[in-house]
Amino acid sequence: MNANMKDLILVNTGRSKTEITDENKWIVQFREEREFDRIKENTIKSDISRLKVFLAFCKKLDKEPDTLNRSEFTKFFNYLENERKLGNSVIQYFKLLKVFYRVLRLHNFKEFETECKERRRFSKFEVKHYDSIDSKILNEILKAILQHRSRSNLRDALMIRMLWDTGCRVSEVIGITYEDCDFKEAKFRIKNTKSSNERFVVCSSDTLNALKEYVKYNVNTGNSDPIFQSIRGGPVRRGWLSQVYRNAVVKLKEQGKIPKNRRVVVHSLRHGRAVELLNKGVPIEVVKEYLGHSSIETTLFYAHSKERTNILLNTIKKNL
Template sequence: MHRKELSYYLTSFFTEYLGNEAGLSINTIKSYRDAFILFFKYLEEAGIFKINKLKMDTLNVDNVNRFLDWLEQSRGCSISSRNQRLAALKAFCSYVARKSPEESNLCQGVFKIRIKKAPQKPVEYLCVDAVEYLIKMPDSHSTQGIRDLAMIALMYESGCRVQELIDLSVGDIAFRSPNTVTLTGKGKKVRVIPISTNAADIIKAYLNSAGISDVAHSVFVNRYDKPLSRSGVSYVLDKYGHIARKARPELYPPKLHPHVLRHSKAMHLLENGVNLIYIRDFLGHSSVTTTEIYARCNPELKRKYIEQAGSLITESVEEYSESEKEALIAWLRKNI
């Protein structure tokens, strides 16, 4: 049987499978595309193959391992970026293996490459005072200032991701009791989030000031009436973070990025006793395991867990069953 070339599978993977059958977001597809662009760049730089002569055998375990090392050592990529590129290659191999079982052995080699563990960074978040002070920074008497205020307020209140904010249309916000915003997250999953009357009033004032009323119109736009970019959102937030930091340096990290507000909302919900399951749904996480990072990073919450565990201790000591021992160990691993 004549083996098909790598380009054949790549074409159908990107044009048919990812967007249609898998239903992945544009950003994820772009990330996968970038992974292959870098992989081809590595192959050319290493003198392994020319792009116009790529066979499926090119995607072998040795080439992929060397590519991953090249990303870290030559390009200075983080371990997280390295793992993302590997995930893209694995997703492609999974597709190829299903489409052409004769390529399974080749794909199995890539499947066996393990992700690289990175030191877990502490979650950066702002205290309530820092969020309140940050919201005072924009000039609400100017169209740009009220836009920036509305953006910061909504990012915090809804805990939305940057892309969810950028994709937001006027029709996604319901100005009624209760006020809500409909967010479309990863995998096109939709969730409805309540927002306060104050936040809703700020957003309404901004839309009125900017003359935006069409339900299909993007909520947050630049001076050219185009949707804000990810870098545009980051610039706005860091600008006000810089101003706030000058007056209250103890409240802010060296740089504010949009995810800080998402982290902050999650931590404040957790600190107020909101269940992790609700926070998972609020943030749009696929698993509560992802949400548990917030429970692990706060020393005060750890102390509360330990106190709760201590309150369960009685004067009578009974021998633990095996299942109770396993449950206790699992609880400690999760919370401490």
């Protein structure tokens, strides 16, 4: 065995320096700024994945991101739609580039951004991806889950009810631990938020009583253990709950209890909760804080939703 072979077999413990290419330079700067803003790692990774597509396009044009002009940004979005066939998801790239150019303090995207706003090209809520639900449809979904033969049907139904009461995202409910719970006041601290800001939510007395009964059978009960657990005592998979919900909705559509043209997803619970709170007269600023929206514009979307407009029109009609 010669010396070269030995060198190849032995593990190289020396750390080689990562080559900083032009593409890496932009990614490194972007990551540093986003980490400084305390953005979650998963969000940063998702953004960088899209950023690489943009940087590859820049390379094809033989240009740097800070030298692109309005027409070249137009070419990029046409490329996303026509060649990559991304459809409505191109709005995610528009949002990314707004953040990218803002945090890196570059100004050449501003003209394109302003023009898009004037032409309503990438309106934030241009496309509605799902319908909201009300308490009547919620009960049908809960019944369908409870009737399903599964060892976890009670837990799954309780989690869905918790999502409705609290208006939380799925990841937020999955992340609730024992130390986050005030079972006396029916109050829960939400730490795993999209904005990284903690908030508190509450549930109904019925949900609280069911929850108190459910946790008696948990495998692990330490402060850092989740209150909703798998059979082995770990956290519930997000994909599992979404699948359970989806199966119930499909079944109800087959039975004609939910119109087939309605797109009812897990996030419909959060949407429906916002609409119901607003309809009951809860101030929009309070709803914003309760749901953990970072912008009042998001809450205003629910305030002006089709479902809420129909309710308001029916109320006015009754009083004519």
